[in-house]
Amino acid sequence: MINRKKPVSAAPNDGHAHPDDDQPVAASASWGDVPAYLQDCLQRSFLFLDTLLDRGNDYLEHLEQGTPPLLKFAHEVVLDGHDLPQACNYALLRLQPPAGLPVNPQARPVVVVDPRAGHGPGIGGFKFDSEVGMAMKAGHTVYFVTFRPEPEDGQTLVTVMDAEARFLEEVIRRHPQCSAKPVVIGNCQAGWAMMTLDAVRPELFGPLMMVGAPASYWAGSSTLNPMRYSGANLGGTWLASLAADLGADRFDGAYLVENFEKLNPANTFWNKYYNLWAGVDQEAARFLEFERWWGGFFRMTGAEIEAITENLFVGNKLARGELQVRGKPVNLREISAPIVVFASWGDNITPPPQALNWIIDTWGDERAIAAAGRTIIYVLHESVGHLGIFVGGSVALKEHDQLVSSLDVIESLPPGLYEMKLERKDGRPTQRWDVLEPGDYTVHYEHRTMEDLRKLNPEGREEEAIFSTISQWSQMNAQFYKTWVRPWVRMTATRESANALMRMNPLRMQRQLFSDAHPAAAFIRQQAAQARAQRVQLDPQHPLKQYEARMAQKITDELNAWRDQRDARTVRMTRQMFGPNGLGAWLPPREPDAELAQRWAQQELGRYRETVIGQIAEGGFAEAVCRIVIAGMISIGVFERRSLRLARLLAQLPNMHASVSAQTNWVQLLKEQARITAVAPVEALNALGQMLPDAASRERALALSAAVMMIEPTLANPRSEIIELLIGTLDVNPDKVIALARKLTSAIGAGSDEVTVPAGELEAAPVKRPRASSPRRTEAKPAPTPARTQRKAAAPAQPSKAAKSVTSAKSLKPAKPSSATTTKRSARSRSN
Numbered sequence: 001m002i003n004r005k006k007p008v009s010a011a012p013n014d015g016h017a018h019p020d021d022d023q024p025v026a027a028s029a030s031w032g033d034v035p036a037y038l039q040d041c042l043q044r045s046f047l048f049l050d051t052l053l054d055r056g057n058d059y060l061e062h063l064e065q066g067t068p069p070l071l072k073f074a075h076e077v078v079l080d081g082h083d084l085p086q087a088c089n090y091a092l093l094r095l096q097p098p099a100g101l102p103v104n105p106q107a108r109p110v111v112v113v114d115p116r117a118g119h120g121p122g123i124g125g126f127k128f129d130s131e132v133g134m135a136m137k138a139g140h141t142v143y144f145v146t147f148r149p150e151p152e153d154g155q156t157l158v159t160v161m162d163a164e165a166r167f168l169e170e171v172i173r174r175h176p177q178c179s180a181k182p183v184v185i186g187n188c189q190a191g192w193a194m195m196t197l198d199a200v201r202p203e204l205f206g207p208l209m210m211v212g213a214p215a216s217y218w219a220g221s222s223t224l225n226p227m228r229y230s231g232a233n234l235g236g237t238w239l240a241s242l243a244a245d246l247g248a249d250r251f252d253g254a255y256l257v258e259n260f261e262k263l264n265p266a267n268t269f270w271n272k273y274y275n276l277w278a279g280v281d282q283e284a285a286r287f288l289e290f291e292r293w294w295g296g297f298f299r300m301t302g303a304e305i306e307a308i309t310e311n312l313f314v315g316n317k318l319a320r321g322e323l324q325v326r327g328k329p330v331n332l333r334e335i336s337a338p339i340v341v342f343a344s345w346g347d348n349i350t351p352p353p354q355a356l357n358w359i360i361d362t363w364g365d366e367r368a369i370a371a372a373g374r375t376i377i378y379v380l381h382e383s384v385g386h387l388g389i390f391v392g393g394s395v396a397l398k399e400h401d402q403l404v405s406s407l408d409v410i411e412s413l414p415p416g417l418y419e420m421k422l423e424r425k426d427g428r429p430t431q432r433w434d435v436l437e438p439g440d441y442t443v444h445y446e447h448r449t450m451e452d453l454r455k456l457n458p459e460g461r462e463e464e465a466i467f468s469t470i471s472q473w474s475q476m477n478a479q480f481y482k483t484w485v486r487p488w489v490r491m492t493a494t495r496e497s498a499n500a501l502m503r504m505n506p507l508r509m510q511r512q513l514f515s516d517a518h519p520a521a522a523f524i525r526q527q528a529a530q531a532r533a534q535r536v537q538l539d540p541q542h543p544l545k546q547y548e549a550r551m552a553q554k555i556t557d558e559l560n561a562w563r564d565q566r567d568a569r570t571v572r573m574t575r576q577m578f579g580p581n582g583l584g585a586w587l588p589p590r591e592p593d594a595e596l597a598q599r600w601a602q603q604e605l606g607r608y609r610e611t612v613i614g615q616i617a618e619g620g621f622a623e624a625v626c627r628i629v630i631a632g633m634i635s636i637g638v639f640e641r642r643s644l645r646l647a648r649l650l651a652q653l654p655n656m657h658a659s660v661s662a663q664t665n666w667v668q669l670l671k672e673q674a675r676i677t678a679v680a681p682v683e684a685l686n687a688l689g690q691m692l693p694d695a696a697s698r699e700r701a702l703a704l705s706a707a708v709m710m711i712e713p714t715l716a717n718p719r720s721e722i723i724e725l726l727i728g729t730l731d732v733n734p735d736k737v738i739a740l741a742r743k744l745t746s747a748i749g750a751g752s753d754e755v756t757v758p759a760g761e762l763e764a765a766p767v768k769r770p771r772a773s774s775p776r777r778t779e780a781k782p783a784p785t786p787a788r789t790q791r792k793a794a795a796p797a798q799p800s801k802a803a804k805s806v807t808s809a810k811s812l813k814p815a816k817p818s819s820a821t822t823t824k825r826s827a828r829s830r831s832n
Contacts, residue, residue, distance in 0.1 A: 037538060037542060037545070039536045040538050042531075047281070047528050048273075048280050049524045049528070050528035055291050055295070056516070056518075057516055060511075060515055066149075067149045069120065069144070070126065070293050071093075071125040071126075072125055072128055072132075073136075074096040075094060076093065076096070080092075081163040082152065084162075086159045087159075088151070089150060090160055090167075091148075092171075093143065094143055095143065098128070105178075106177065106178060107140045108140065108175070108183060108206060109171050109175050110143070110182065110184075110404070112142065112144050112185045113164070113194055114146070114147075117188055117189045118297060120149065120293065122146075123293060123390045123391060125144060130400070135404050137404075151250070151299060153249075156301070156303045160304075161193070161197050168182060169204065172204065180206055181203075187213070187390050188350065191211065192214060192312065194210070195208065199330045199335050200325055202335055207339070208337060210341045212342065212347055212386055213355060214312075214354045214355065215355065215358040216353065216356070216361060217313050217354065219357040221457055221459035222463075222567075227348070232466075233570060233574060235477045236314055237314050238474070240309045241305075241478065243305075244301070244302030246501060247302075248495045249301055249302045250502075251300045252501075257507060258506075265563050266560050270552075274552050281535070310474075310475075311323050316471065319357070319362050320362075321362075332362045333363070333372065336373070338376070339375070340410065341355050341377070341378040342381070342403070343379075344381035344383065344388075345380065346388070348386065352456050357461070359453060363450075364596075366450055367678045368604055369417050370414070371415075371675050371679050378418075379420045379422075380419070381395065402443055406420075409445075414630055414670050416678070422443055423444075436641075436646060442642070443640075443641040444639065444640045445638065445639045446637060447638065461594065465589035466575065466578045466579055469578045473583055609679040612680050613683060616676065616680060616684060616686075620692075621659045621660060621701060622666065624688055626672075627673045628701060628702065629708050630670070630677045631677065631685060632705060632721075632723065646708060646745075650745075651664070657697065688729070698732045702726055704744060723737070
């Protein structure tokens with residue numbers, strides 16, 4: 001209210017205090033310039049309404065255009081699924097990079113697949129700072145799998161899978177000069193789709209990156225993702241079938257978007273619009289860009305949504321190997337190329353347990369992953385939300401950039417389970433061989449175990465038993481619906497009624513009704529134009545603006561409290577209805593998938609160990625070097641990106657050993673030795689004496705291994721714990737080993753990939769094979785636990801009847817040989 005009292009100077013100066021003397025000053029200090037704030041509010045309101053009109057216009061325009069993918073990049077159609085023998089609404093696009101970003105023809109192609117989870121395609125290439133932009137920046141040719149808003153009649157998930165396989169075949173055909181298979185990025189729902197295809201057609205895939213992709217649908221907790229409880233109280237999957245039948249065999253994706261919006265009602269009903277109104281001058285463009293994608297609703301066939309809900313969301317059949325394609329079960333263990341899983345703790349749609357627990361349910365033991373020659377890597381973000389994983393600029397410039405730039409290392413990693421860690425180089429002095437790891441981050445891969453994955457879920461996995469009961473209950477309801485209700489619904493539903501029902505969806509209506517066709521649109525446009533011409537800008541510290549922000553936060557807090565109460569009630573009801581005192585007593589849960597996988601893993605590890613033990617001493621210099629590097633990296637608990645790139649350069653050194661040639665495949669040897677070390681770590685080290693029969697070979701092998709592991713802050717000490725251990729075990733001169741290791745690393749040009757070795761510095765050594773009748777055993781003392789590294793590592797098995805006992809991966813001490821076969825150390829080796 002405007003103060004109309006006289007100014008203080010007009011008050012009688014009688015020496016007495018008057019009630020109204022200081023009132024104008026106090027009001028000004030408390031509320032600031034009230035008229036200006038009111039004018040600012042009015043202007044913001046018209047600009048806010050003007051933006052909503054633009055949103056409605058964008059929605060209608062997008063429909064008229066046929067709802068094309070909202071990609072930032074120009075593109076051409078390579079293959080259209082409509083033209084395939086089994087038609088589907090998918091298509092393969094080739095994206096054109098912006099000017100100034102040349103394509104490296106030798107770089108492998110990258111294929112980005114967006115999710116069909118209610119919205120339209122384009123989120124993976126929404127802006128330059130995205131998965132697509134980072135791949136283009138690295139010189140890759142980028143392809144994009146898109147889809148149209150309406151499916152083809154008769155389309156199924158298998159139809160789509162066949163089309164995507166044909167797309168990958170075409171990508172491979174178009175790049176004959178590149179021997180490496182394409183990198184495939186599957187976002188959200190496309191992650192499990194690409195994983196399924198990878199298991200069925202592994203020959204088409206290079207590394208598979210699953211970004212925010214669920215694969216373990218029962219996993220999670222009541223606080224991380226309460227959304228998984230909501231379907232239980234509704235009876236399971238039959239509602240999705242009903243919605244598809246009412247849509248005349250079309251399931252409206254707007255229903256899925258509604259479920260997403262219900263997860264965060266504070267944002268859906270308040271924050272999204274308040275943030276636009278509060279900062280309309282800056283937020284309007286961003287709001288319209290995102291809403292153009294968020295408001296693009298696509299449909300599926302009834303067969304597709306039923307397959308998704310019954311087999312995946314409720315059935316959880318993918319990880320346990322019960323999902324079938326043409327009558328054959330899909331086995332995720334058939335995926336041979338590396339898998340990278342990117343998840344975030346801020347993602348309430350696909351939290352880390354849902355993205356990662358399939359590893360436990362599929363493999364059972366981390367040693368089984370290594371023994372099978374598979375590589376699985378996961379990356380965890382601390383806070384970014386579900387959509388931010390795909391469109392967050394900071395995420396693109398950090399995680400996506402480092403993932404794309406580390407493809408060479410990811411494929412060179414020894415088999416096993418790893419967590420990829422990124423650390424900024426800020427404040428660190430420039431390190432030697434920094435050219436091997438350019439950019440702002442240093443990357444390393446830490447060994448992980450199944451126990452590490454279990455610890456990611458603070459509530460454990462016991463509650464998954466409830467969802468096993470829910471799955472059985474859902475199957476019963478679905479069967480009842482399909483038998484007794486579906487025929488009547490399908491008789492009444494027509495395509496015209498389905499389209500009318502689709503247009504009446506509230507998410508569509510709010511966009512359709514508020515556009516330039518609205519009766520008040522002209523007035524709003526006029527007032528918005530005047531507001532821009534006479535805009536009043538207030539200081540953010542204005543008292544009324546601060547009060548406004550506090551009130552907005554209070555509304556947010558109240559909506560969040562209501563959401564938490566709603567979710568807690570849903571969780572409580574689910575536990576009561578389907579727990580052991582409810583339907584769980586009638587429909588008991590099945591045996592946990594993790595226990596089945598663990599039994600399988602123990603059997604496989606035992607069988608593979610029996611095979612390996614008989615061939616443990618086979619191989620020569622190159623195999624021994626790889627075995628030592630594996631043991632050293634496991635003892636440290638981490639593989640560094642620079643170490644593996646340094647190893648690649650060291651492998652080019654001439655005259656390393658007579659048995660090593662330019663055709664030696666070091667990466668393949670590294671993977672083979674990692675498989676052996678996974679099941680027989682003690683025997684693998686004991687056999688080194690047989691694989692390296694002479695002192696010169698041993699010195700060179702230890703020196704080369706030490707050089708690979710020299711990546712550390714000082715970059716000067718090649719004597720790691722495992723090297724110290726083997727120097728004594730193999731009875732070699734430590735001074736020669738260390739001197740040769742330093743010569744090897746000095747031979748590598750610090751500023752290029754050139755390898756320069758002084759002539760005669762690495763003379764060839766004769767190759768000798770040990771006699772089979774006199775195998776040599778060696779004894780080694782356990783290495784001390786590294787003081788500078790306390791990372792948790794996988795625990796390989798000790799030799800035992802069932803191959804179940806484990807030894808510390810940080811010591812890898814060989815079994816103590818008998819006195820008759822123990823090699824005595826010299827006094828010089830004992831002193832070192």
